[in-house]
């Protein structure tokens with residue numbers, strides 16, 4: 001049995017096609033693990049810690065989680 005294998009080069013790129021998943025930003029409290037609302041950018045995501053700390057004054061440290069979709073773009077066959 002003979003099998004022919006073809007190799008193809010792909011480029012990994014941030015997804016920008018219509019229908020691609022959006023990039024999502026979200027603040028994360030490192031004290032209790034609660035996360036804020038999904039937001040379209042960092043500015044919107046970082047308003048949530050100000051709301052969260054009002055009832056939890058000891059929760060002072062946060063991270064920003066970013067979900068960034070990527071896509072593989074097919075290139076030339078080798």
Ligand SMILES: [Zn+2]
Pocket residue numbers: 029030031032033034052056059
């Ligand atoms: Zn918290």
